[in-house]
Each structure stands twice: as C-alpha cells, then as structure tokens.
C-alpha cells in the first residue's frame with residue numbers, strides 16, 4: 001500500500017510542469033490565432049460545444 005501511494009505522488013509531480021507549458025502556449029484566439037504574445041487580450045468563453053478563447057475583436061462577435 002505504501003508503494004502505491006508514493007508512485008501516485010510521483011505521477012502528479014511529473015504531470016504538473018507539462019500542463020503549465022501546454023496551457024500557456026495555447027492561449028490564443030480561436031478564430032484568428034492571435035495571442036498574448038501578439039499583444040492581444042484573450043478571454044475564455046463558453047460555447048455550446050465547449051470552452052474557446054477569443055481576442056477582444058472576436059469575443060463580441062460570438
């Protein structure tokens with residue numbers, strides 16, 4: 001039981017950094033692809049098919 005518990009904690013440690021990296025690189029507009037690196041403010045919005053990110057220009061259109 002002790003062994004299983006420690007391997008679970010190791011799994012969490014390995015997953016955390018990659019999740020942070022992928023979410024940072026995917027912050028870009030769903031329509032035009034502009035992102036924070038282009039100077040655009042990105043806002044998340046719930047659509048009928050799930051969550052999507054939009055820049056200021058396209059957020060109001062949806």
Ligand SMILES: [Zn+2]
Pocket residue numbers: 029030031032033034054055056057058
């Ligand atoms: Zn856009």
